[in-house]
Amino acid sequence: MEKHLNSLVKFNTRQLAVIGMLSAISILLGITGLGFIPIPPVKATIMHVPVIIGAVLEGPVVGCMVGLIFGVFSIIQSITTPTPVSFAFINPLVSVLPRILIGITAYYSYKLCGMKFKHLGAGVAGFIGSCTNTIGVMGMVYIIYLKPYAKALNISVNAAKDGILTVCAINGIPEAILSVLITMAVVTAVSKIRNR
Template structure:
């Protein structure tokens, strides 16, 4: 029984990992270029993994995405900003791992308290997306408060904080809304199948 559950979990984890690799490499599927930025959809896959399989597996899939982001920053960047900031693992890898941990822990805690899966998923998805946005933009400001980065945003260094704040309001809120809608729609049936598989 335990071996069967472990095999099923590994299979689902492998599928979700493959999906995030495809999202990262297929143009317009995982990263939608908008000016110097890239509106991402990959965080939704990480959040779904965290909700269905738990925070550790969510962190694994998030870590895969982060490592791909880091490699792409050197080899074939997804935006003009990438080779300037995503070469730093604290910007490219760490926030992606934290998406899975925050979303997974949030869902587990809320579901345990309130026994309501949909609202728990929505809140977990929002916090997971928020984690990515805050950490990435925050680390960019902390480590890359430079004229080169400011130039990519079309501002001078003194206005970099305002530019990053504007991105939070636009891209950040859009990514949170996307996660809040899509993650529960996919995670709900997948979680039911997983629970039935584990019960059998």
């Protein structure tokens, strides 16, 4: 059993490089603001896309590691550049757990599509991974911090509920579409390079 667990945790050089590169891209997107694309009336984020790409190209463990680093970066960002609701994002259940789960849901949704439908699978992974991020993060805010969230924004609890659901719908849909397009493009390009 211990030997089996050790073999699951070991990374080869390529996997370590992919984790480092995709984590750096995710952090760069956050620091520079390039990870937020204005699609009026919202700003859609693509910061979770490197997690999805890592999971599809290198497997769920790599995706989870990139998600972990993305989540830890979210905590650091909440501490260093706080907003009225940053207290919620300092909690790893809100900012880390959903990001780790992106790697799992994206990978297995990709695999469910099978080897014949890799292009479609990449799109499905992009969609499911993006929904995991949006629903996971906002769902945890709803479950754990609904009342403090409402108080921090100086709104009623019912308004906070509606606001969280609205964010999931209004931000979630453009983010999912962008994730599908970017994931399909990157996975297709990398697959072509690998098959040469």
